[in-house]
Amino acid sequence: xxxxxxxxxTQVDAASLLRGAGLRVTKPRTxxxxxxxxTPHASADDVFQAIAIALPGTxxxxxxxxxxxxxxxxxxxxIEPAGSPARYELRVGDNHHxxxxxSCGAVADVDCxxxxxxxxTPHHTAGFVIDEAEVTYWGTCADCQQLARVPDxxxxxxxxxxxxx
Amino acid sequence: xxxxxxxxxTQVDAASLLRGAGLRVTKPRTxxxxxxxxTPHASADDVFQAIAIALPGTxxxxxxxxxxxxxxxxxxxxIEPAGSPARYELRVGDNHHxxxxxSCGAVADVDCxxxxxxxxTPHHTAGFVIDEAEVTYWGTCADCQQLARVPDxxxxxxxxxxxxx
DNA sequence: CGCATTCTTTTGACTGAATCAAAAGAAGGG
DNA sequence: CCCTTCTTTTGATTCAGTCAAAAGAATGCG
Ligand SMILES: [Mn+2]
Ligand SMILES: [Mn+2]
Ligand SMILES: [Zn+2]
Ligand SMILES: [Zn+2]
Numbered sequence: 001x002x003x004x005x006x007x008x009x010t011q012v013d014a015a016s017l018l019r020g021a022g023l024r025v026t027k028p029r030t031x032x033x034x035x036x037x038x039t040p041h042a043s044a045d046d047v048f049q050a051i052a053i054a055l056p057g058t059x060x061x062x063x064x065x066x067x068x069x070x071x072x073x074x075x076x077x078x079i080e081p082a083g084s085p086a087r088y089e090l091r092v093g094d095n096h097h098x099x100x101x102x103s104c105g106a107v108a109d110v111d112c113x114x115x116x117x118x119x120x121t122p123h124h125t126a127g128f129v130i131d132e133a134e135v136t137y138w139g140t141c142a143d144c145q146q147l148a149r150v151p152d153x154x155x156x157x158x159x160x161x162x163x164x165x
Numbered sequence: 166x167x168x169x170x171x172x173x174x175t176q177v178d179a180a181s182l183l184r185g186a187g188l189r190v191t192k193p194r195t196x197x198x199x200x201x202x203x204t205p206h207a208s209a210d211d212v213f214q215a216i217a218i219a220l221p222g223t224x225x226x227x228x229x230x231x232x233x234x235x236x237x238x239x240x241x242x243x244i245e246p247a248g249s250p251a252r253y254e255l256r257v258g259d260n261h262h263x264x265x266x267x268s269c270g271a272v273a274d275v276d277c278x279x280x281x282x283x284x285x286t287p288h289h290t291a292g293f294v295i296d297e298a299e300v301t302y303w304g305t306c307a308d309c310q311q312l313a314r315v316p317d318x319x320x321x322x323x324x325x326x327x328x329x330x
Numbered sequence: 331c332g333c334a335t336t337c338t339t340t341t342g343a344c345t346g347a348a349t350c351a352a353a354a355g356a357a358g359g360g
Numbered sequence: 361c362c363c364t365t366c367t368t369t370t371g372a373t374t375c376a377g378t379c380a381a382a383a384g385a386a387t388g389c390g
Contacts, residue, residue, distance in 0.1 A: 024357050024366065044347080059369050064348065066367095080247035085347060099293045108291035120285075120300060126273035127307035128264045135285060136299045142292030189337060189386050209376080224340050229377065231338095250376060 013037075021073040031055045032066045033090065036076060040089040041098075041107040047088070081107065081136060097134070101141035103148075110137060178202075186238040196220045197231040198255065201241060205254040206263075206272040212253070246272065246301060262299070266306035268313075275302060 014033035015025045023029065028051070035050040036042060042050065048063045067088050070076035077092045081100045087107060097110040120133040140148070179198035180190045188194065193216070200215040201207060207215065213228045232253050235241035242257045246265045252272060262275040285298040305313070 026357075026367065028368075057369095061349090061370080062368055069367095078247075080245075082243075082245035082251075086247075097287070099287070099291060099295065101293065102296065108293060110287040110291070111289060120302075122262070122264070122275040122302060124276060125302075125304075126264060126275070127310075128266065128273060128302070128304040129310060130264065130302050130304040131267065132303045134301045134303065136301070137285075137287060137290075137293070137295050138297045138299060139290070139293040139295040145292075145294060191338065191386075193339070222340095226341080226378090227339055234338095 017075055021075055023069060023073060023075075027055055028058050028062045029066050029069070031058065032063060032070065033075070036070075036088055036090050040091065040109070041079070041087045042089075043085045043087050045085065079107075081105075095132075097136065099137040099139055099141075101144055102138050103140055103144035106141040106143070108141070110135070182240055186240055188234060188238060188240075192220055193223050193227045194231050194234070196223065197228060197235065198240070201235075201253055201255050205256065205274070206244070206252045207254075208250045208252050210250065244272075246270075260297075262301065264302040264304055264306075266309055267303050268305055268309035271306040271308070273306070275300070 011030055011034060014030045014037075017033060018025045018029055031051045031054050032047055034054070035047045039046060039050060044060075044063050044067055047067065048058070048060050051058050051063065067076065067078070067086075071078045071088065074092060076088045076090055078086050078088055079098060080086045081098070084100070084105055091109070095112050097112060099108045099110055100106070120135070122130070176195055176199060179195045179202075182198060183190045183194055196216045196219050197212055199219070200212045204211060204215060209225075209228050209232055212232065213223070213225050216223050216228065232241065232243070232251075236243045236253065239257060241253050241255055243251050243253055244263060245251045246263070249265070249270055256274070260277045262277060264273045264275055265271070285300070287295070
Protein backbone atom coordinates (compact mmCIF):
# COMPACT_ATOMS: atom_id res chain seq x y z
CA UNK A 1 0.00 0.00 0.00
CA UNK A 2 1.41 3.33 -1.05
CA UNK A 3 0.28 5.37 1.91
CA UNK A 4 1.12 8.68 0.31
CA UNK A 5 -0.83 7.87 -2.82
CA UNK A 6 -3.76 6.70 -0.76
CA UNK A 7 -3.88 9.90 1.26
CA UNK A 8 -3.48 12.07 -1.79
CA UNK A 9 -6.16 10.20 -3.65
CA THR A 10 -8.42 10.66 -0.68
CA GLN A 11 -7.94 14.41 -0.72
CA VAL A 12 -8.62 14.65 -4.41
CA ASP A 13 -11.66 12.51 -3.84
CA ALA A 14 -12.82 14.78 -1.03
CA ALA A 15 -12.77 17.78 -3.33
CA SER A 16 -14.81 16.08 -6.01
CA LEU A 17 -17.25 14.66 -3.48
CA LEU A 18 -17.82 18.16 -2.18
CA ARG A 19 -18.15 19.75 -5.59
CA GLY A 20 -20.45 16.97 -6.69
CA ALA A 21 -22.76 17.87 -3.85
CA GLY A 22 -22.60 21.59 -4.62
CA LEU A 23 -20.56 22.37 -1.54
CA ARG A 24 -17.54 24.63 -1.55
CA VAL A 25 -14.22 22.95 -1.12
CA THR A 26 -12.66 24.19 2.10
CA LYS A 27 -9.84 22.98 4.26
CA PRO A 28 -12.01 21.93 7.19
CA ARG A 29 -14.33 19.98 4.91
CA THR A 30 -11.49 18.24 3.16
CA UNK A 31 -9.85 17.43 6.45
CA UNK A 32 -13.05 16.01 7.91
CA UNK A 33 -13.57 13.79 4.89
CA UNK A 34 -10.00 12.56 5.05
CA UNK A 35 -10.39 11.87 8.76
CA UNK A 36 -13.61 9.94 8.23
CA UNK A 37 -12.03 7.94 5.44
CA UNK A 38 -9.26 6.94 7.83
CA THR A 39 -11.51 6.31 10.80
CA PRO A 40 -15.05 5.21 10.13
CA HIS A 41 -17.59 5.65 12.93
CA ALA A 42 -15.69 8.55 14.44
CA SER A 43 -17.47 10.95 16.76
CA ALA A 44 -17.38 14.71 16.24
CA ASP A 45 -14.76 14.89 18.93
CA ASP A 46 -12.69 12.11 17.35
CA VAL A 47 -12.77 14.05 14.11
CA PHE A 48 -11.88 17.25 15.90
CA GLN A 49 -8.84 15.61 17.41
CA ALA A 50 -7.79 13.92 14.20
CA ILE A 51 -7.99 17.25 12.42
CA ALA A 52 -6.08 19.12 15.07
CA ILE A 53 -2.96 17.50 13.65
CA ALA A 54 -3.55 18.18 9.96
CA LEU A 55 -5.28 21.51 10.35
CA PRO A 56 -4.59 23.09 13.73
CA GLY A 57 -6.88 25.91 14.78
CA THR A 58 -9.99 24.36 13.34
CA UNK A 59 -12.88 25.03 15.64
CA UNK A 60 -15.07 22.43 17.17
CA UNK A 61 -18.07 24.23 15.73
CA UNK A 62 -16.60 23.91 12.25
CA UNK A 63 -16.43 20.15 12.75
CA UNK A 64 -20.09 20.07 13.79
CA UNK A 65 -21.00 22.23 10.82
CA UNK A 66 -19.09 20.13 8.36
CA UNK A 67 -20.39 16.83 9.68
CA UNK A 68 -23.91 18.20 9.55
CA UNK A 69 -23.42 19.45 6.00
CA UNK A 70 -21.97 16.16 4.87
CA UNK A 71 -24.84 14.24 6.40
CA UNK A 72 -27.45 16.63 4.98
CA UNK A 73 -25.99 16.24 1.52
CA UNK A 74 -25.69 12.49 1.55
CA UNK A 75 -21.90 12.43 1.71
CA UNK A 76 -21.85 10.99 5.21
CA UNK A 77 -24.13 9.04 7.44
CA UNK A 78 -24.76 9.74 11.09
CA ILE A 79 -25.44 6.94 13.56
CA GLU A 80 -26.41 7.50 17.16
CA PRO A 81 -26.00 4.37 19.26
CA ALA A 82 -27.59 4.64 22.69
CA GLY A 83 -25.17 5.98 25.26
CA SER A 84 -22.71 7.29 22.70
CA PRO A 85 -22.27 10.63 20.97
CA ALA A 86 -23.15 10.60 17.28
CA ARG A 87 -20.75 8.86 14.96
CA TYR A 88 -20.15 9.46 11.27
CA GLU A 89 -19.01 7.48 8.28
CA LEU A 90 -18.60 7.95 4.57
CA ARG A 91 -20.16 4.61 3.74
CA VAL A 92 -23.62 5.68 2.67
CA GLY A 93 -26.52 4.42 0.68
CA ASP A 94 -25.97 0.72 1.18
CA ASN A 95 -28.18 0.22 4.22
CA HIS A 96 -25.57 -1.59 6.24
CA HIS A 97 -25.89 -2.05 9.97
CA UNK A 98 -23.73 -1.88 13.08
CA UNK A 99 -22.48 -3.89 16.00
CA UNK A 100 -21.68 -1.89 19.09
CA UNK A 101 -19.60 -3.20 21.97
CA UNK A 102 -21.47 -2.72 25.23
CA SER A 103 -18.17 -2.71 27.03
CA CYS A 104 -15.98 -0.24 25.14
CA GLY A 105 -18.26 1.30 22.54
CA ALA A 106 -16.35 -0.02 19.53
CA VAL A 107 -18.45 -0.05 16.37
CA ALA A 108 -18.12 -2.39 13.41
CA ASP A 109 -20.05 -2.70 10.18
CA VAL A 110 -22.47 -5.49 9.43
CA ASP A 111 -23.75 -6.05 5.96
CA CYS A 112 -27.48 -5.90 5.66
CA UNK A 113 -29.01 -9.16 6.78
CA UNK A 114 -31.54 -9.27 3.99
CA UNK A 115 -30.83 -7.09 1.00
CA UNK A 116 -31.82 -3.49 0.59
CA UNK A 117 -33.62 -0.85 2.59
CA UNK A 118 -35.97 -1.34 4.21
CA UNK A 119 -34.40 -4.71 4.74
CA UNK A 120 -36.96 -5.94 7.20
CA THR A 121 -40.68 -5.71 7.03
CA PRO A 122 -42.66 -5.93 10.24
CA HIS A 123 -46.11 -7.49 10.20
CA HIS A 124 -47.91 -4.76 12.07
CA THR A 125 -46.88 -1.21 11.28
CA ALA A 126 -49.39 0.54 13.54
CA GLY A 127 -50.39 2.78 10.67
CA PHE A 128 -46.87 3.99 9.98
CA VAL A 129 -45.35 4.13 6.51
CA ILE A 130 -41.87 2.72 6.89
CA ASP A 131 -38.87 4.31 5.19
CA GLU A 132 -36.02 2.46 6.74
CA ALA A 133 -35.08 -0.33 9.08
CA GLU A 134 -32.08 0.34 11.27
CA VAL A 135 -30.51 -2.60 13.01
CA THR A 136 -28.10 -2.26 15.89
CA TYR A 137 -26.49 -5.33 17.31
CA TRP A 138 -25.17 -5.15 20.83
CA GLY A 139 -22.42 -7.41 22.06
CA THR A 140 -18.80 -7.66 23.03
CA CYS A 141 -15.91 -6.91 20.72
CA ALA A 142 -12.95 -9.23 20.34
CA ASP A 143 -10.71 -7.01 22.48
CA CYS A 144 -13.18 -6.89 25.34
CA GLN A 145 -13.72 -10.64 25.18
CA GLN A 146 -9.99 -10.98 25.59
CA LEU A 147 -9.93 -8.62 28.56
CA ALA A 148 -12.77 -10.51 30.18
CA ARG A 149 -10.80 -13.73 29.92
CA VAL A 150 -7.68 -12.22 31.48
CA PRO A 151 -9.36 -10.52 34.46
CA ASP A 152 -6.81 -7.82 34.48
CA UNK A 153 -5.87 -4.16 34.48
CA UNK A 154 -7.47 -0.91 33.47
CA UNK A 155 -9.76 0.08 30.63
CA UNK A 156 -8.05 -0.24 27.30
CA UNK A 157 -7.66 2.49 24.72
CA UNK A 158 -10.81 3.49 22.91
CA UNK A 159 -11.54 1.56 19.77
CA UNK A 160 -13.46 3.67 17.32
CA UNK A 161 -12.61 1.88 14.15
CA UNK A 162 -14.73 -0.59 12.40
CA UNK A 163 -13.45 -3.81 10.93
CA UNK A 164 -11.88 -5.52 13.88
CA UNK A 165 -9.57 -7.95 12.09
CA UNK B 166 -63.72 -0.71 31.72
CA UNK B 167 -63.83 0.14 35.37
CA UNK B 168 -61.31 2.93 35.39
CA UNK B 169 -61.03 3.03 39.12
CA UNK B 170 -60.39 -0.69 39.35
CA UNK B 171 -57.82 -0.50 36.60
CA UNK B 172 -55.89 2.27 38.29
CA UNK B 173 -56.07 0.57 41.64
CA UNK B 174 -54.96 -2.71 40.18
CA THR B 175 -52.05 -0.93 38.56
CA GLN B 176 -50.96 0.54 41.86
CA VAL B 177 -51.17 -2.76 43.61
CA ASP B 178 -49.23 -4.25 40.77
CA ALA B 179 -46.62 -1.52 41.04
CA ALA B 180 -46.02 -2.39 44.68
CA SER B 181 -45.56 -6.07 43.99
CA LEU B 182 -43.35 -5.41 41.00
CA LEU B 183 -41.12 -3.29 43.19
CA ARG B 184 -41.06 -5.74 46.06
CA GLY B 185 -40.41 -8.56 43.65
CA ALA B 186 -37.29 -6.76 42.51
CA GLY B 187 -36.17 -6.05 46.05
CA LEU B 188 -36.91 -2.36 45.79
CA ARG B 189 -38.68 -0.35 48.45
CA VAL B 190 -42.19 0.73 47.67
CA THR B 191 -42.28 4.52 47.58
CA LYS B 192 -44.69 7.05 46.21
CA PRO B 193 -42.45 8.29 43.41
CA ARG B 194 -41.75 4.75 42.26
CA THR B 195 -45.38 3.77 42.32
CA UNK B 196 -46.33 6.94 40.47
CA UNK B 197 -43.70 6.39 37.79
CA UNK B 198 -44.87 2.84 37.20
CA UNK B 199 -48.48 3.96 36.98
CA UNK B 200 -47.46 6.70 34.54
CA UNK B 201 -45.52 4.29 32.35
CA UNK B 202 -48.41 1.85 32.38
CA UNK B 203 -50.65 4.62 31.09
CA THR B 204 -48.15 6.03 28.60
CA PRO B 205 -45.63 3.63 27.12
CA HIS B 206 -42.51 5.15 25.52
CA ALA B 207 -42.66 8.21 27.73
CA SER B 208 -39.54 10.31 28.23
CA ALA B 209 -38.28 11.24 31.68
CA ASP B 210 -39.83 14.63 31.19
CA ASP B 211 -43.16 13.14 30.11
CA VAL B 212 -43.14 11.04 33.26
CA PHE B 213 -42.21 14.05 35.34
CA GLN B 214 -45.15 15.96 33.99
CA ALA B 215 -47.56 13.06 34.33
CA ILE B 216 -46.53 12.65 37.94
CA ALA B 217 -46.81 16.32 38.73
CA ILE B 218 -50.57 15.80 38.81
CA ALA B 219 -50.71 12.70 40.98
CA LEU B 220 -47.76 13.51 43.20
CA PRO B 221 -46.89 17.19 43.13
CA GLY B 222 -43.50 18.17 44.46
CA THR B 223 -41.72 15.15 43.07
CA UNK B 224 -38.30 16.19 41.84
CA UNK B 225 -37.02 15.69 38.37
CA UNK B 226 -34.02 13.91 39.84
CA UNK B 227 -36.33 11.44 41.56
CA UNK B 228 -37.84 10.60 38.18
CA UNK B 229 -34.39 9.99 36.73
CA UNK B 230 -33.47 7.88 39.74
CA UNK B 231 -36.62 5.82 39.57
CA UNK B 232 -36.43 5.25 35.83
CA UNK B 233 -32.82 4.20 36.19
CA UNK B 234 -33.64 1.86 39.04
CA UNK B 235 -36.52 0.32 37.14
CA UNK B 236 -34.35 -0.22 34.08
CA UNK B 237 -31.47 -1.61 36.14
CA UNK B 238 -33.78 -4.09 37.78
CA UNK B 239 -35.53 -5.28 34.68
CA UNK B 240 -38.85 -3.65 35.49
CA UNK B 241 -38.58 -1.19 32.64
CA UNK B 242 -36.78 -0.90 29.37
CA UNK B 243 -35.04 2.17 28.08
CA ILE B 244 -34.92 2.98 24.38
CA GLU B 245 -32.93 5.83 22.89
CA PRO B 246 -34.01 6.64 19.38
CA ALA B 247 -31.65 8.99 17.58
CA GLY B 248 -32.57 12.60 18.11
CA SER B 249 -34.87 11.90 21.03
CA PRO B 250 -34.37 11.81 24.77
CA ALA B 251 -34.54 8.33 26.29
CA ARG B 252 -37.93 6.72 26.50
CA TYR B 253 -39.15 4.07 28.89
CA GLU B 254 -41.71 1.31 28.92
CA LEU B 255 -42.82 -1.50 31.16
CA ARG B 256 -42.98 -4.00 28.34
CA VAL B 257 -39.77 -5.90 28.89
CA GLY B 258 -38.22 -9.21 28.07
CA ASP B 259 -40.05 -9.88 24.83
CA ASN B 260 -37.53 -8.37 22.42
CA HIS B 261 -40.04 -6.26 20.58
CA HIS B 262 -39.00 -3.40 18.36
CA UNK B 263 -40.07 0.14 17.56
CA UNK B 264 -41.25 2.38 14.77
CA UNK B 265 -40.38 6.03 15.21
CA UNK B 266 -42.03 8.83 13.25
CA UNK B 267 -39.36 11.01 11.66
CA SER B 268 -41.79 13.86 11.61
CA CYS B 269 -43.23 14.02 15.14
CA GLY B 270 -41.25 11.44 17.11
CA ALA B 271 -44.21 9.21 17.90
CA VAL B 272 -43.18 5.69 18.85
CA ALA B 273 -45.13 2.48 18.37
CA ASP B 274 -44.36 -1.14 19.15
CA VAL B 275 -43.53 -3.73 16.55
CA ASP B 276 -43.50 -7.37 17.41
CA CYS B 277 -40.23 -9.08 16.77
CA UNK B 278 -39.94 -9.98 13.11
CA UNK B 279 -38.36 -13.33 13.78
CA UNK B 280 -38.92 -14.75 17.25
CA UNK B 281 -36.71 -14.20 20.22
CA UNK B 282 -33.54 -12.30 21.02
CA UNK B 283 -31.29 -12.04 19.19
CA UNK B 284 -33.91 -12.18 16.50
CA UNK B 285 -31.51 -11.53 13.66
CA THR B 286 -28.18 -13.07 12.96
CA PRO B 287 -25.72 -11.22 10.79
CA HIS B 288 -23.33 -13.19 8.62
CA HIS B 289 -20.16 -11.40 9.61
CA THR B 290 -19.84 -10.38 13.23
CA ALA B 291 -16.37 -8.83 13.00
CA GLY B 292 -15.30 -10.88 16.01
CA PHE B 293 -18.09 -9.63 18.21
CA VAL B 294 -20.21 -11.90 20.37
CA ILE B 295 -23.75 -10.69 19.89
CA ASP B 296 -26.18 -10.36 22.78
CA GLU B 297 -29.03 -8.58 21.18
CA ALA B 298 -30.43 -7.23 17.95
CA GLU B 299 -32.24 -3.95 18.23
CA VAL B 300 -34.38 -2.90 15.32
CA THR B 301 -35.66 0.63 14.83
CA TYR B 302 -37.95 1.37 11.95
CA TRP B 303 -38.16 4.95 10.76
CA GLY B 304 -41.17 6.27 8.96
CA THR B 305 -44.24 8.46 9.18
CA CYS B 306 -47.06 7.93 11.63
CA ALA B 307 -50.70 7.97 10.59
CA ASP B 308 -51.24 11.46 12.00
CA CYS B 309 -48.30 12.93 10.14
CA GLN B 310 -49.35 11.23 6.90
CA GLN B 311 -52.68 12.95 7.36
CA LEU B 312 -51.06 16.32 7.99
CA ALA B 313 -48.90 15.90 4.91
CA ARG B 314 -51.97 15.30 2.79
CA VAL B 315 -53.78 18.36 4.12
CA PRO B 316 -50.91 20.87 3.76
CA ASP B 317 -52.14 22.84 6.66
CA UNK B 318 -51.61 24.50 10.01
CA UNK B 319 -49.18 24.22 12.83
CA UNK B 320 -47.42 21.27 14.44
CA UNK B 321 -49.83 18.95 16.12
CA UNK B 322 -49.79 17.89 19.74
CA UNK B 323 -47.03 15.52 20.72
CA UNK B 324 -47.83 11.86 20.32
CA UNK B 325 -45.90 9.78 22.77
CA UNK B 326 -48.14 6.78 22.93
CA UNK B 327 -47.67 3.57 21.15
CA UNK B 328 -50.44 1.68 19.44
CA UNK B 329 -51.81 4.17 17.03
CA UNK B 330 -55.17 2.59 16.25
C1' DC C 331 -45.23 0.72 68.85
C1' DG C 332 -40.65 2.95 68.65
C1' DC C 333 -36.10 2.91 67.05
C1' DA C 334 -32.10 2.10 64.06
C1' DT C 335 -30.33 1.06 59.74
C1' DT C 336 -30.40 1.46 55.16
C1' DC C 337 -32.32 3.08 51.12
C1' DT C 338 -34.62 7.22 48.69
C1' DT C 339 -35.49 11.71 47.69
C1' DT C 340 -34.37 16.50 47.48
C1' DT C 341 -31.50 20.26 46.39
C1' DG C 342 -28.29 22.51 43.73
C1' DA C 343 -24.15 22.32 41.27
C1' DC C 344 -22.19 20.50 37.24
C1' DT C 345 -21.07 17.97 32.75
C1' DG C 346 -21.10 16.50 27.75
C1' DA C 347 -22.95 17.03 23.44
C1' DA C 348 -24.86 19.83 20.53
C1' DT C 349 -27.05 24.15 18.80
C1' DC C 350 -27.68 29.23 17.95
C1' DA C 351 -26.28 33.73 16.37
C1' DA C 352 -23.36 37.50 15.09
C1' DA C 353 -19.11 39.00 13.21
C1' DA C 354 -15.03 37.97 10.54
C1' DG C 355 -13.06 35.42 6.72
C1' DA C 356 -12.61 32.66 2.39
C1' DA C 357 -14.45 30.47 -2.22
C1' DG C 358 -15.78 30.96 -6.56
C1' DG C 359 -18.21 33.41 -10.47
C1' DG C 360 -17.91 37.29 -13.19
C1' DC D 361 -9.38 41.32 -8.97
C1' DC D 362 -13.81 42.15 -6.73
C1' DC D 363 -18.31 41.14 -5.16
C1' DT D 364 -21.55 38.09 -3.48
C1' DT D 365 -22.51 34.21 -1.00
C1' DC D 366 -21.21 30.64 1.74
C1' DT D 367 -18.09 29.14 5.78
C1' DT D 368 -15.76 29.53 9.82
C1' DT D 369 -14.88 31.49 14.26
C1' DT D 370 -16.19 33.01 18.68
C1' DG D 371 -18.85 32.86 22.57
C1' DA D 372 -23.16 32.21 24.63
C1' DT D 373 -26.84 28.98 25.36
C1' DT D 374 -29.72 24.83 25.53
C1' DC D 375 -30.96 20.16 26.56
C1' DA D 376 -30.65 15.84 28.82
C1' DG D 377 -28.61 13.81 32.17
C1' DT D 378 -25.24 12.98 36.17
C1' DC D 379 -22.93 13.81 40.75
C1' DA D 380 -22.83 14.52 45.60
C1' DA D 381 -24.27 15.95 50.16
C1' DA D 382 -27.91 16.55 53.33
C1' DA D 383 -32.58 15.58 54.69
C1' DG D 384 -36.31 12.31 54.80
C1' DA D 385 -38.84 7.86 54.52
C1' DA D 386 -39.30 2.54 54.39
C1' DT D 387 -38.40 -1.72 56.33
C1' DG D 388 -36.80 -4.92 60.05
C1' DC D 389 -36.52 -5.75 64.79
C1' DG D 390 -36.91 -5.47 69.72
MN1 LIG E 1 -20.84 1.68 9.27
MN1 LIG F 1 -42.16 -0.64 23.12
ZN1 LIG G 1 -15.15 -3.69 23.31
ZN1 LIG H 1 -45.78 11.58 13.32
